Amino acid sequence: MRILVIGSGAREHALLRALRRDPAVTDLHIAPGNAGTASLADAHPVSVTDPEAVAALAVTLEADLVVIGPEVPLVAGAADAVRAAGIPAFGPGAAAAQIEGSKAFAKDVMAAAGVPTAAAVSVEDVAGIDAALDTCGSPYVVKDDGLAAGKGVVVTEDRAVAYAHAADVLAGGHPVLVERFLDGPEVSLFAVCDGTRAVPLLPAQDFKRRNDNDEGPNTGGMGAYAPLDWAPADLVATVQATVLDPVVAEMARRGTPFTGLLYAGLVLTERGPEVIEFNCRFGDPETQVVLELLETPLAGLLKASADGDLSGHTELSWRSGSAVTVVVAAENYPGTPVIGDPIVGADLDGVLHAGTSRGLDGEVLSAGGRVLSAVGSGADLVAARAAAYALVDQIELRGSHHRTDIALAAAEGRL
Ligand code: AMP
Numbered sequence: 315m316r317i318l319v320i321g322s323g324a325r326e327h328a329l330l331r332a333l334r335r336d337p338a339v340t341d342l343h344i345a346p347g348n349a350g351t352a353s354l355a356d357a358h359p360v361s362v363t364d365p366e367a368v369a370a371l372a373v374t375l376e377a378d379l380v381v382i383g384p385e386v387p388l389v390a391g392a393a394d395a396v397r398a399a400g401i402p403a404f405g406p407g408a409a410a411a412q413i414e415g416s417k418a419f420a421k422d423v424m425a426a427a428g429v430p431t432a433a434a435v436s437v438e439d440v441a442g443i444d445a446a447l448d449t450c451g452s453p454y455v456v457k458d459d460g461l462a463a464g465k466g467v468v469v470t471e472d473r474a475v476a477y478a479h480a481a482d483v484l485a486g487g488h489p490v491l492v493e494r495f496l497d498g499p500e501v502s503l504f505a506v507c508d509g510t511r512a513v514p515l516l517p518a519q520d521f522k523r524r525n526d527n528d529e530g531p532n533t534g535g536m537g538a539y540a541p542l543d544w545a546p547a548d549l550v551a552t553v554q555a556t557v558l559d560p561v562v563a564e565m566a567r568r569g570t571p572f573t574g575l576l577y578a579g580l581v582l583t584e585r586g587p588e589v590i591e592f593n594c595r596f597g598d599p600e601t602q603v604v605l606e607l608l609e610t611p612l613a614g615l616l617k618a619s620a621d622g623d624l625s626g627h628t629e630l631s632w633r634s635g636s637a638v639t640v641v642v643a644a645e646n647y648p649g650t651p652v653i654g655d656p657i658v659g660a661d662l663d664g665v666l667h668a669g670t671s672r673g674l675d676g677e678v679l680s681a682g683g684r685v686l687s688a689v690g691s692g693a694d695l696v697a698a699r700a701a702a703y704a705l706v707d708q709i710e711l712r713g714s715h716h717r718t719d720i721a722l723a724a725a726e727g728r729l
């Protein structure tokens with residue numbers, strides 16, 4: 315199989331590593347990729363926001379499968395364009411990708427499918443902000459109803475801060491969604507879908523806040539681990555029955571069947587799992603840990619999804635043990651990151667690249683907000699954390715920051 319992967323993050327680096335392990339894979343290509351993916355795949359420049367450019371590259375390469383990593387090309391219709399060119403694509407078309415592209419659309423699908431989620435009020439102008447904050451109450455949850463790379467959400471008990479964020483988002487021309495706060499631990503559950511079936515992967519936990527103890531602003535994700543030994547034994551079966559299956563059925567009923575990766579972002583409330591968001595693609599950084607533990611050959615699984623028939627892939631196999639990833643971020647991330655600095659330790663085994671590029675002398679330079687994702691695995695979470703942080707300790711990047719408490723509470727049995 316000749317596979318083209320679209321994207322340039324640590325998620326795509328992890329996808330390439332897992333695809334390389336599948337004996338069915340002969341050739342790997344990436345567009346645009348980063349400094350770390352070059353050793354695994356041939357790199358091609360492409361504008362990921364241009365669906366026709368993605369499809370044209372796939373045709374030129376005579377790809378057997380295109381795996382689209384990020385949400386931006388999916389929402390823009392890259393999977394549709396690739397399929398229209400006669401090549402199987404892993405990922406939903408633009409219509410189904412609206413499950414991530416519009417939070418209001420996702421709420422509508424959930425309401426129709428009876429999926430438990432936080433009550434929400436959509437706000438179209440500043441005159442509606444106060445009433446929405448009153449209805450949903452404190453802690454206030456105020457969301458940008460558009461793609462915001464995980465950074466468009468403010469959760470706060472400070473009404474003035476909540477109001478100001480809502481007004482900012484409206485001023486930027488986007489509608490706002492105000493939600494009721496869901497209380498409980500967060501879980502990310504991915505499912506590979508073929509339009510009628512959802513095959514769940516291992517549940518993982520992501521750390522969204524910038525700083526230790528879940529303080530500071532929201533980010534795209536500062537670390538993750540899997541599996542969740544503390545979670546109820548029936549978690550995956552419950553989410554399959556109450557969330558994944560009803561959503562896949564509702565999307566098919568609407569004539570926009572969901573193929574590709576359905577990411578359910580959940581809170582385990584006292585009432586059971588409730589949805590805070592859907593994404594239409596693999597999560598970053600959760601993918602780095604979930605794929606670290608996957609034994610089932612990945613290319614065959616993604617190709618079956620793209621071909622619309624997962625019937626032979628409903629039982630996946632997993633390595634025992636745990637995996638942890640710690641993100642090393644550039645100075646000032648999640649604000650505008652400082653870039654262009656040399657990195658020591660970027661080529662260590664287990665260090666996946668995100669925002670990196672090569673300098674003129676082949677040195678690795680920082681080129682984005684989330685720069686590296688160090689992945690460790692081991693017999694349990696204590697060992698996996700030790701392996702991941704041993705890598706982080708060898709990385710040097712001026713001004714960089716990382717969290718020191720990824721998977722700590724779970725490793726200490728405090729969840
Ligand atoms: P989202 O972009 O919708 O995933 O939101 C980003 C983060 O904000 C989530 O991972 C949660 O930590 C938090 N969040 C979003 N919605 C809620 C909610 N209704 N209740 C509690 N926390 C939330």
Ligand code: GLY
Pocket residue numbers: 464520534535593596597598599600
């Ligand atoms: N880790 C959160 C996301 O991928 O959206």
